[in-house]
Amino acid sequence: xxxxxxxxxxxxGCMFCAEACPKKVIGSSGSANAKGYQYxxxxxxxxxxxxxxxxxxxxxxxxxxxx
Ligand code: SF4
Ligand code: SF4
Numbered sequence: 040x041x042x043x044x045x046x047x048x049x050x051x052g053c054m055f056c057a058e059a060c061p062k063k064v065i066g067s068s069g070s071a072n073a074k075g076y077q078y079x080x081x082x083x084x085x086x087x088x089x090x091x092x093x094x095x096x097x098x099x100x101x102x103x104x105x106x
Contacts, residue, residue, distance in 0.1 A: 040087070041087050041088060041089025043064070045080055045102055047080075049100065049101035050072060050101040052076040052077045055096045057079060057093075059092050061088075061090065063086070064081050065079050065093060068080035079101070
């Protein structure tokens with residue numbers, strides 16, 4: 040099953056990934072990283088299809104996709 044890993048310390052919380060994900064997998068983790076940004080997380084990880092759109096749109100290369 041594909042999955043994503045959010046590198047929380049690189050994330051700036053813009054949520055471009057959440058808006059772009061066709062399966063609505065991603066949302067805010069509700070937690071802040073060391074820089075104070077509310078980083079993204081896979082809230083519905085079982086719905087991920089591994090399309091990597093989230094990683095493509097992330098301006099900070101904060102998402103890795105494993106297929
Ligand atoms: S790989 Fe595709 S389905 Fe999975 S979280 Fe990213 S955009 Fe969503
Ligand atoms: S697009 Fe990247 S920087 Fe923006 S919320 Fe998603 S993981 Fe974080």
